[in-house]
Amino acid sequence: MKKFFSYSLLTLVIIFSLLMLSCASSNLVIGEPAGYTQNPDLETVNKSETWQGTPLDSDGNFRNIYEPFVSNLIDFLRWQASTNPQKAEKKADTTRLNVVYDLSVLDNEEDKIIWLGHATFYIYLNGVGILLDPVLIDNFFLKRNSKLPFGIDDIKKVDYILVSHDHRDHCDESTLKILATKFPQAQFLAGLETDKLIKEWVKKSEVQGAGWYQKFKTNSNIEIVFVPARHWSKRGPFDENQRLWGGFYIKSPDQTIYFMGDSGNSKHFEDIANILGSPDYCIMGVGAYKPEWFMKRAHISPLDAIDAFNVMGGKYFIPMHFGTFDLSDEPLLEPLRVLEQNSNKIKGKLISSPLGTNLIQN
Ligand SMILES: [Zn+2]
Numbered sequence: 001m002k003k004f005f006s007y008s009l010l011t012l013v014i015i016f017s018l019l020m021l022s023c024a025s026s027n028l029v030i031g032e033p034a035g036y037t038q039n040p041d042l043e044t045v046n047k048s049e050t051w052q053g054t055p056l057d058s059d060g061n062f063r064n065i066y067e068p069f070v071s072n073l074i075d076f077l078r079w080q081a082s083t084n085p086q087k088a089e090k091k092a093d094t095t096r097l098n099v100v101y102d103l104s105v106l107d108n109e110e111d112k113i114i115w116l117g118h119a120t121f122y123i124y125l126n127g128v129g130i131l132l133d134p135v136l137i138d139n140f141f142l143k144r145n146s147k148l149p150f151g152i153d154d155i156k157k158v159d160y161i162l163v164s165h166d167h168r169d170h171c172d173e174s175t176l177k178i179l180a181t182k183f184p185q186a187q188f189l190a191g192l193e194t195d196k197l198i199k200e201w202v203k204k205s206e207v208q209g210a211g212w213y214q215k216f217k218t219n220s221n222i223e224i225v226f227v228p229a230r231h232w233s234k235r236g237p238f239d240e241n242q243r244l245w246g247g248f249y250i251k252s253p254d255q256t257i258y259f260m261g262d263s264g265n266s267k268h269f270e271d272i273a274n275i276l277g278s279p280d281y282c283i284m285g286v287g288a289y290k291p292e293w294f295m296k297r298a299h300i301s302p303l304d305a306i307d308a309f310n311v312m313g314g315k316y317f318i319p320m321h322f323g324t325f326d327l328s329d330e331p332l333l334e335p336l337r338v339l340e341q342n343s344n345k346i347k348g349k350l351i352s353s354p355l356g357t358n359l360i361q362n
Contacts, residue, residue, distance in 0.1 A: 149356025287322025
């Protein structure tokens with residue numbers, strides 16, 4: 001049987017059982033949303049008359065706008081039991097992401113976007129420090145295949161810590177606890193109900209939870225909006241889709257940055273650009289996409305990500321969610337190779353610099 005997040009066989013058996021339990025309820029989500037929700041304390045930036053709030057299914061769980069996520073145990077088992085056609089190629093491929101170890105990148109007031117691997121970014125805009133999906137501590141479940149260019153101790157300023165959803169490769173309890181201790185004034189920003197999970201870990205910190213298209217309260221000249229994604233959530237046995245997932249749209253006086261989070265392809269990319277404008281920088285997840293028949297409901301492929309980027313009208317395409325954690329069938333750096341081979345299709349510039357460098361284009 002194939003590796004899945006490096007879990008032991010016992011863990012897999014437990015997960016299968018729990019997935020089976022969750023399947024029964026998630027089959028009910030197809031059709032129109034059963035209700036809508038939002039945070040009444042936050043401004044909703046989608047002013048369309050047709051937008052009623054973040055959709056809920058008949059169990060009161062969160063659901064995607066266009067393609068409700070349905071757990072499918074049979075499909076999962078089919079993937080796990082199948083042979084990866086790229087197994088030998090993947091094993092032979094020892095190329096890894098390049099990393100630059102130069103702390104001087106942090107020693108100035110210039111705007112910066114720095115990739116630390118997988119979905120973790122350090123962004124510094126207009127004097128405001130932002131960490132996205134920080135996973136900076138070695139994790140029992142997730143083995144790193146790329147080194148960190150620097151660690152928590154090297155980061156001097158963090159004002160906001162953004163968590164796109166509750167999956168463990170994006171939302172790491174140990175990292176968040178250490179960050180809360182080191183940066184007690186930093187605020188945690190996440191989707192509805194994910195804020196409550198984080199608050200249990202960082203009791204002294206301020207944590208905000210937003211619905212889709214809601215703007216977080218920020219006390220600096222930076223805007224951060226939680227935006228939709230086509231994905232799902234699950235962390236424990238009985239909590240599927242009980243915490244909202246999404247992406248972030250960040251605006252400073254000089255830059256606009258869209259961070260996709262995890263997402264399958266869907267019309268929400270076009271919606272986000274229509275509502276918030278075309279972003280300068282699109283940070284697009286392009287890995288964990290094979291086998292596509294199974295993964296596409298939650299992770300977009302590199303080629304579809306190019307289409308989504310073009311639909312959004314972005315200027316700079318920053319790929320992420322590949323090369324660090326081994327979560328799927330494709331070789332670790334294959335997504336980047338696909339992007340580079342198809343760069344002529346990108347109506348903008350592909351930014352594929354090493355980890356630890358400033359990706360802002362002047
Ligand atoms: Zn995820």
